[in-house]
Amino acid sequence: MKDTYHISGTPELFLGCGAIHELYEWVTRYRSPALVITGGSTHENIPFLNGFLDRLASGGRLAGTVKIIHEPSPKDVDEAVAAYEGREIGCVISIGGGSVLDAGKAISAMLKSEGGVEAYLEGIGSQNPSGHKIPFAAIPTTAGTGSEATCNAVITRRGPDGFKKSLRHMNYLPNMAVVDPALTMSCPPETTAASGMDAFTQLLESYLSVRANPFTDALAFDAIGRLHGSLEKACRQGEALEARFELAYAAYISGITLANAGLGLVHGFAQPLGSLFGIPHGVVCGTLMAAVNRVTAQKLTRHGMENRTAFKKYVKIGKLFAGSQTKGEFYYLDFCINEIERLTEALKLPLLSDYGITEKDFQKIIASTGLKYHPVRLNEEDLMTILEHRV
Numbered sequence: 001m002k003d004t005y006h007i008s009g010t011p012e013l014f015l016g017c018g019a020i021h022e023l024y025e026w027v028t029r030y031r032s033p034a035l036v037i038t039g040g041s042t043h044e045n046i047p048f049l050n051g052f053l054d055r056l057a058s059g060g061r062l063a064g065t066v067k068i069i070h071e072p073s074p075k076d077v078d079e080a081v082a083a084y085e086g087r088e089i090g091c092v093i094s095i096g097g098g099s100v101l102d103a104g105k106a107i108s109a110m111l112k113s114e115g116g117v118e119a120y121l122e123g124i125g126s127q128n129p130s131g132h133k134i135p136f137a138a139i140p141t142t143a144g145t146g147s148e149a150t151c152n153a154v155i156t157r158r159g160p161d162g163f164k165k166s167l168r169h170m171n172y173l174p175n176m177a178v179v180d181p182a183l184t185m186s187c188p189p190e191t192t193a194a195s196g197m198d199a200f201t202q203l204l205e206s207y208l209s210v211r212a213n214p215f216t217d218a219l220a221f222d223a224i225g226r227l228h229g230s231l232e233k234a235c236r237q238g239e240a241l242e243a244r245f246e247l248a249y250a251a252y253i254s255g256i257t258l259a260n261a262g263l264g265l266v267h268g269f270a271q272p273l274g275s276l277f278g279i280p281h282g283v284v285c286g287t288l289m290a291a292v293n294r295v296t297a298q299k300l301t302r303h304g305m306e307n308r309t310a311f312k313k314y315v316k317i318g319k320l321f322a323g324s325q326t327k328g329e330f331y332y333l334d335f336c337i338n339e340i341e342r343l344t345e346a347l348k349l350p351l352l353s354d355y356g357i358t359e360k361d362f363q364k365i366i367a368s369t370g371l372k373y374h375p376v377r378l379n380e381e382d383l384m385t386i387l388e389h390r391v
Contacts, residue, residue: 210374
């Protein structure tokens with residue numbers, strides 16, 4: 001048992017219905033105007049936004065706006081920085097989904113850096129991020145990525161030479177996060193499902209991670225229960241505000257736990273599937289989560305309980321899902337995996353084949369897939385089995 005753990009910081013947080021109204025007061029802390037990053041449909045879906053922008057503009061506090069319509073590429077970040085570098089900007093505000101938050105995080109950093117963002121990406125660039133940034137506020141309008149609680153921005157280049165890599169520094173943590181579930185109510189069921197399964201994956205992977213610790217375990221376990229009890233209701237009843245709150249809270253917690261415990265194989269698959277084939281991140285997580293955990297659980301039980309801690313955690317989650325404690329360990333292990341599979345079907349997560357992936361693509365995908373902090377060792381045959389389940 002380790003005696004010490006390192007726990008990274010979290011943003012100043014405003015959480016709850018109506019929390020968004022704290023944003024204008026935060027902007028007034030800075031003398032210079034704000035640069036606002038939004039999504040392609042944020043203006044139409046979030047009634048607050050247009051009034052907020054008008055208020056900023058009328059008070060001389062709006063430097064401009066940038067729209068991000070997909071997962072941010074190096075080109076997106078560099079073009080935004082080029083348009084505003086040299087101007088007095090007091091803060092950067094992202095209002096949108098995880099891609100918008102990642103873009104704003106990167107823009108706030110690169111406005112204080114030399115050169116293009118690609119030079120600073122992990123595993124791609126040769127330069128170390130400085131940690132300098134313009135103050136940044138993250139306001140999620142989906143409940144999924146947890147980017148509002150992390151210190152990295154995921155940057156994606158799509159195509160044959162594609163990648164998904166992080167711009168990362170502890171100082172890139174948002175200065176402020178506003179988690180207001182009312183902002184997620186316009187999300188359609190398919191977005192709610194994919195985003196929710198993304199958060200679910202992050203919570204479960206960090207809970208099972210070989211880097212997990214008592215702090216992250218407590219947060220992840222509680223949030224898994226909240227999400228499990230709310231996800232289907234939020235998809236069926238988009239205006240169910242209590243369910244939306246639980247999802248938004250769970251997504252925020254997933255950002256904290258992934259930042260401190262790391263992730264596993266589902267997110268290892270997300271890199272090639274997102275960059276090479278353009279599959280949205282939440283869809284990757286949602287469609288692969290059950291298959292990955294089924295193979296992982298089989299590996300745990302077939303090979304002398306390689307990771308007894310992970311086995312016990314699956315059992316604990318199974319008891320949580322079942323709402324009982326009286327059955328044997330293997331019953332609850334199966335119940336956990338079966339429930340993830342049931343959710344995958346109930347939420348109608350797309351198959352990989354819906355995005356044109358066939359068995360001929362498997363080797364290319366596996367070649368770029370990392371196990372990260374997965375709780376058991378899996379081989380190429382195991383990875384093939386997982387992909388076969390979802391084509």
